[in-house]
Amino acid sequence: MKKTLTANISGTVFHIEEDAYDRLHRYLNTIRGQFTGSDGREEIMADIESRIAELFTERLDGRRQVVSMDDVEHIIGIMGQPEDYMMGESGTADEDRHQRAQSGPYGGPTAGKRFFRHPEDKWVGGVLGGLGAYLNIDPLILRLVYLLFLFLGFGFLLYLILWIVVPRADSAADMLRMRGEPVNVENIKRMFNEGSERFQQGARNMASEAEELGKRWSQSGQQWGQGAGRDLESGLKRLLNVVGRIFGVVFLVAGAVLILVILGALIGGGTFTYDNLTGLGQAGLFELGAVVFDSSSQALWFITSIALLAIIPAIGLLIGGVRLVTDSRPPVWIPWTLTIAWVVALFAAIVIGTRVGNDFSEEQSMVHELDLVQPAGQTLYLDLHDMRGTGDGWEVKYKHGRVDWDMEGLRITDDSIHGAWARLDVVPSTDSLFHLQVEREANGRTEKMALARASHTSFTYVQTDSLVRFSPWVDMPRADKLRAQMVKFVLHVPVGRAVHFNGGMGLLLHDVDNVSNTLDEDMVGRTWTMTTNGLSDGVRPEDVPDDLPSPAAVDSAMQRTVVSTHVRRSPLPNVLTLLHCTWN
């Protein structure tokens, strides 16, 4: 059973089903809306209604009583969709108006356009709505372009100035001038007609459906009142939404990349490689941690907490990105858990870090004189000692001339730590002889512990005649931990004598003073003569006034090789006993 209504269409009475009536009513209203501003709207509507009545009559054909939804759809099929009604006009009603605006209604001259602020088509002050009417451009496009200017920085000020300077189109004449239509009686009348037609229509509807419509109108009136305020707000919201999404994507990508990098550093043991020098074994992050921290579990805790400190903000970025992009909120426990985990990690890192840091609080160094046979000639040749020769087959590799690593070697075995970071400095000798010293340095909780560590470090150098070769390797017992143990050879060169750095020495040279301020790596392959001003490669030893005893005083015919070896965990002060010298 269906409810039917009685409708009077163009003087004929029809029984029409309720849904069919609604459909037809909406259809006619839409068409009516299309003709806003057309002079003969009522007549056109009457013609259309009349034709519809005729079509219904034909279709019912006296056999049926009631117009159904099917019938309405059928009639719409014959009459056409609302936009079809405008086919005979020039495009849409809007374009028609624009066209009239350009040429005047009968091709007459157009009055000069003026730039007004649009009182109705506006988001904020109606500046762009008015500009759109003035330039005949959809204000939406102008608004989008304006947003671009806003980002460039000066858009806001520009808008304020225009808002103040450009008058608002308050009168009907202003509105016409804004659109560029000539200000004549006819056009003003048309403006009012557009308005009054709307009013008349409203009044008619009110008469027939007073109660229902009255309610709806007051409701929509309220909505309009709220809507006016909301327009600006929703515009800003839309803008924020777009910006938010862009940031969201950036956050997502940044967070994901960060997490991958951190995980890669943790898992990929090869990321921290300290074995460039030896090509043997690898010191992974945890292995390195084990020789810095008291225990490997402490190292694990520290590395884990540092990793958490880094990875939690990355996860936060990722979650924030997801939230901005998808508008979905993560469960509230996630940010809380992350925050708490971060604080705990920070606490753990500080506690462990402080403990280890304390072990670095005292720094001590010790200097010892090493055996050195004076060279037969004027020049002492220095080179890298490339073989450990101690039986475990370690080899210091280097490319001749140009050293090709940038990280210190580090190798960890069960009972010792080996680092390729021994250094060599060259200074003037206070007497007429070459002297070789070693300075060893380490850190500890107390001075005594620092000194003990320094004494535990061992080093290697080998002399063959006038060639002295230094190993870059510094060895220390594993029980000592890595506490910034350093070994620095200091070669004292008398004035008038020279040193020559062979290719591999670039690794060992460290900030060697010279008169030409040549960089360490550029000092290799050259002979440097000690002058009263310092090392110089511009003078030969012969040129330096020499009132010192000649090295010839030392028996030059005797071939000597000094090999220094080392014993770990030697009794503290007596380093010289570590040196075993052989004379051939």
Next chain:
Amino acid sequence: MNVENTKAQMRKGVLEYCILSTLAQDELYPSDILARLKEAKLIVVEGTLYPLLTRLKDAGLLTYRWEESRSGPPRKYYKLTTVGDKFLNELDQTWDELSQAVKKTTRKNAQR
């Protein structure tokens, strides 16, 4: 420059011309006019016709008389006014010129 707008402008002019032409001999009722235009595939729905007829009538080119109908409300039968007649003659002439011009230009285009 909007192609839809241009198309609409072209169609508008041609439609007016065709409607006036259908009314050159006979006095017609919108459904009859539509039947002829439909045949020529100029319009497919009736809705398009009503605004046009009203506009032409308001411009003084058409006039109508009411005729009672057995199957519904009274019908409007349209015919040309004398002004409309003159208007149509002018359009005939313009159309000839235009179609010549279009033919020439398009043929020229084809030769290129």
